[in-house]
Amino acid sequence: MTSLLYSEVEEELRAAVRDLLADRCPPATVLKRAESDPYDLDLWKTLAGEIGVAGLLIPEEHGGAGATASEVAVVLEELGRGVAPVPFFTSAVLATRALVQAGAAGLLERLADGRSTAALAVSFAASPYHPSRGSSVRLADGRLSGTVTGVAGADVADVLLVPVEGVLYRVEGAQVAAVPSLDLTRPVATVTLDGAEATRLGEVDVAGVLRYGAGLLASEQYGVAQWCLDTTLAYVKERHQFARPVGSFQAIKHRLADLWLDVVRARAAARGAVADDSPLSAAVAQAWNAGVAVHVAEEAVQLHGGIGMTWEHPVHLYLKRAKATEIALGTPGDHREALASLAEVPGPEGGQQ
Amino acid sequence: MDEARLKERVAAFLSENDPDGDRLEFLRARFDAGLAWVWFPEGLGGLGVSRELQQVVERELAHTPQLDGGVQGIGLGMAAPTILAFGTEEQKRRFLRPLWTGEEIWCQLFSEPGAGSDLATLGTRAVRDGDEWVVDGQKVWTSGAHHARWAILVTRTDPDVPKHRGMTYFICDMHAPGVDVRPLRQITGEAEFNEVFLTGVRLPDDLRLGAVGDGWRVAQTTLMNERVAIGGAPVRRGGGMVGAVLEHWREHPELRTHDLHQRLLSLWVEAEVTRLSGARLREQLAAGQPGPEGSGMKLSFARLNQALSGLDVELRRDLGYDDWTFRRSETVDFYGRGPGYRYLRAKGNSIEGGTSEILRNIIAERVLGLPSEPRVDKDVPWKDLPR
Numbered sequence: 001m002t003s004l005l006y007s008e009v010e011e012e013l014r015a016a017v018r019d020l021l022a023d024r025c026p027p028a029t030v031l032k033r034a035e036s037d038p039y040d041l042d043l044w045k046t047l048a049g050e051i052g053v054a055g056l057l058i059p060e061e062h063g064g065a066g067a068t069a070s071e072v073a074v075v076l077e078e079l080g081r082g083v084a085p086v087p088f089f090t091s092a093v094l095a096t097r098a099l100v101q102a103g104a105a106g107l108l109e110r111l112a113d114g115r116s117t118a119a120l121a122v123s124f125a126a127s128p129y130h131p132s133r134g135s136s137v138r139l140a141d142g143r144l145s146g147t148v149t150g151v152a153g154a155d156v157a158d159v160l161l162v163p164v165e166g167v168l169y170r171v172e173g174a175q176v177a178a179v180p181s182l183d184l185t186r187p188v189a190t191v192t193l194d195g196a197e198a199t200r201l202g203e204v205d206v207a208g209v210l211r212y213g214a215g216l217l218a219s220e221q222y223g224v225a226q227w228c229l230d231t232t233l234a235y236v237k238e239r240h241q242f243a244r245p246v247g248s249f250q251a252i253k254h255r256l257a258d259l260w261l262d263v264v265r266a267r268a269a270a271r272g273a274v275a276d277d278s279p280l281s282a283a284v285a286q287a288w289n290a291g292v293a294v295h296v297a298e299e300a301v302q303l304h305g306g307i308g309m310t311w312e313h314p315v316h317l318y319l320k321r322a323k324a325t326e327i328a329l330g331t332p333g334d335h336r337e338a339l340a341s342l343a344e345v346p347g348p349e350g351g352q353q
Numbered sequence: 354m355d356e357a358r359l360k361e362r363v364a365a366f367l368s369e370n371d372p373d374g375d376r377l378e379f380l381r382a383r384f385d386a387g388l389a390w391v392w393f394p395e396g397l398g399g400l401g402v403s404r405e406l407q408q409v410v411e412r413e414l415a416h417t418p419q420l421d422g423g424v425q426g427i428g429l430g431m432a433a434p435t436i437l438a439f440g441t442e443e444q445k446r447r448f449l450r451p452l453w454t455g456e457e458i459w460c461q462l463f464s465e466p467g468a469g470s471d472l473a474t475l476g477t478r479a480v481r482d483g484d485e486w487v488v489d490g491q492k493v494w495t496s497g498a499h500h501a502r503w504a505i506l507v508t509r510t511d512p513d514v515p516k517h518r519g520m521t522y523f524i525c526d527m528h529a530p531g532v533d534v535r536p537l538r539q540i541t542g543e544a545e546f547n548e549v550f551l552t553g554v555r556l557p558d559d560l561r562l563g564a565v566g567d568g569w570r571v572a573q574t575t576l577m578n579e580r581v582a583i584g585g586a587p588v589r590r591g592g593g594m595v596g597a598v599l600e601h602w603r604e605h606p607e608l609r610t611h612d613l614h615q616r617l618l619s620l621w622v623e624a625e626v627t628r629l630s631g632a633r634l635r636e637q638l639a640a641g642q643p644g645p646e647g648s649g650m651k652l653s654f655a656r657l658n659q660a661l662s663g664l665d666v667e668l669r670r671d672l673g674y675d676d677w678t679f680r681r682s683e684t685v686d687f688y689g690r691g692p693g694y695r696y697l698r699a700k701g702n703s704i705e706g707g708t709s710e711i712l713r714n715i716i717a718e719r720v721l722g723l724p725s726e727p728r729v730d731k732d733v734p735w736k737d738l739p740r
Contacts, residue, residue: 003636004629004632004633004636005633005636005637005640233721233722233723236723237722237723237724244724244727245723245724247723247724248723248724248725248726248727249726250714250726252723253713253714253717253718253721253723254710254713254714254717256717256721256723257652257712257713257714257716257717257720257721258713260649260716260720260721261649261652261653261716264630264649265623265626265627265629265630265653266626267630267633268626268629268630268632268633269625269626269629271629271633272626272629284622284625284626287618287622288622288623288626336615336618336619336622337618339618339621339622340614340618343591343621343625344599344603345599345602345614345617345618345621346603346606346609347609347611347614348606348609348610348611348614
């Protein structure tokens with residue numbers, strides 16, 4: 001297994017992304033646009049083109065950086081930390097992984113420099129174990145019909161990719177309707193195809209793409225959790241009640257110590273999933289990190305007291321992201337269920353042979 | 354010194370010393386060759402090189418006589434680093450070699466019936482009498498006291514100053530008149546620990562470690578090493594306590610239920626992410642960038658051991674217990690004993706070496722920078738504290 005630490009290159013990439021986000025979209029700015037125009041496509045252009053994150057997973061011969069999951073994970077940590085409203089995960093991770101599998105060289109070149117943004121028309125509520133959840137798309141006479149619910153990043157994509165029975169298609173003329181979403185900073189849409197024209201791109205293993213995404217999503221969840229912890233720590237040191245900082249009360253300190261320990265282990269799990277890309281590592285990272293992100297975000301709301309319940313404070317963006325991401329690409333329970341066979345912990349039914 | 358040079362040195366040592374000969378002679382020679390703990394200074398069992406190189410020596414000498422990590426644990430993990438940091442040259446030369454070879458066993462006289470988490474409130478008195486100190490008091494939770502030749506001991510020498518300032522640290526001669534070791538029976542039935550009564554015990558001043566009144570600072574060095582020793586053990590995936598439960602789980606499908614399955618899977622995941630954190634911590638240490646993760650490891654292991662050993666008892670539906678006999682046990686035999694023993698012994702994991710509550714305070718204050726609780730005992734002379 002390779003290292004669980006961050007390389008110097010990764011730390012440089014992290015600093016570049018963090019500086020850009022601090023400058024262009026601090027949480028207050030993200031909040032301001034959340035209801036009108038959630039995705040910040042200008043920011044995405046800068047991230048994709050200037051910092052070059054769009055092409056990280058694209059091989060060099062197709063104009064990308066030929067980087068590994070390890071660098072992508074660091075970008076996701078920072079985007080999670082900022083609940084950044086950019087389609088990095090949906091376009092540069094999920095859609096790109098599918099296009100690399102399908103060998104779609106031309107499209108990869110367009111994605112690599114950020115000219116195009118893609119979305120994979122798979123429900124965010126699908127999982128590696130149930131990849132077609134939310135989709136009723138069928139192929140008939142070379143045309144695609146049906147709907148896919150809960151597709152993230154589809155409303156800002158100019159390339160829509162639809163997998164049907166192990167084959168990846170590019171479709172034109174799909175109807176994409178954004179729906180009011182729990183996660184304000186990564187809203188989902190319903191994709192409807194009514195005899196849409198489809199161009200065959202190549203073969204795709206959707207479960208494999210979702211598993212790869214699930215392993216990486218753990219890094220975004222770690223970033224969300226780390227921001228919630230850091231922000232709460234800063235708040236309880238400042239906030240005074242009973243003539244003392246509330247962070248000096250043991251009841252608060254012990255909760256924060258436990259949260260810290262959960263977050264420390266979430267970082268190790270996220271690094272574990274990129275150092276070893278096995279189904280087991282991805283399942284472990286999701287089973288742990290999805291729950292930790294939700295728990296830390298919930299505790300952040302509680303420990304902020306009244307201000308945590310207001311729209312004005314950005315902590316709710318993190319709670320919404322955490323809760324929606326708990327469902328995305330498999331719930332913690334789905335991943336634990338998978339571990340029953342991956343880690344050889346058979347259930348009661350496994351004994352009735 | 355680099356790895357290659359060190360390997361040459363080990364090879365030269367092995368060419369002159371037969372690992373199949375007398376065990377003690379071999380260990381003494383290893384100490385004298387500076388291959389005991391390479392980060393210690395030359396002449397004291399080390400070579401004055403970086404600690405990471407120790408693993409090279411351990412690899413090269415893996416087939417030779419080894420130390421007894423159980424009985425020697427307190428000497429190696431706690432007494433030795435403290436003697437190295439605070440001992441006089443004479444003390445270092447006298448004590449470190451037989452400590453390392455295991456010729457002399459060490460125990461720890463810190464906790465008292467009235468001083469547990471609040472160790473600094475301890476009341477065992479040491480009063481100066483010429484070149485000697487006369488010690489009176491009671492210590493508790495002393496593992497290995499019945500084997501020990503020496504102990505590390507913290508005493509109250511000045512009751513008139515606030516508690517952290519009036520302590521002095523000694524090496525205690527466990528063979529001295531007035532040292533009375535009595536086994537202390539635990540909830541497991543056995544006696545792993547002792548109570549130690551000290552009555553008019555006379556210790557020469559040259560057994561004092563550090564300055565008079567500086568005992569708290571010396572004790573901090575000991576305690577930091579204790580927590581590293583308890584939480585730092587590497588475990589393979591699915592090993593340790595989770596492995597003990599899984600073995601029975603896999604062999605007995607008829608005992609499995611859906612409820613136990615859900616809980617076991619959750620604990621398996623927690624054990625695995627804890628293992629990954631430990632692996633990450635060791636990588637950081639090896640790269641010379643120690644992180645604060647270490648403070649959390651013991652907390653995690655205590656929780657997991659307790660939850661898993663409790664689930665194990667429930668899984669087996671066995672109402673028996675392997676052995677309630679009141680007898681001395683030399684080390685913690687987690688896997689040689691039954692599930693009932695593991696369940697009960699694991700209760701000690703969140704108490705020994707700093708309770709989980711104290712560890713949370715330490716994490717909150719030292720790692721997270723949260724303010725301490727208001728203190729009522731800081732500027733009060735020890736003798737005036739309520740107890």
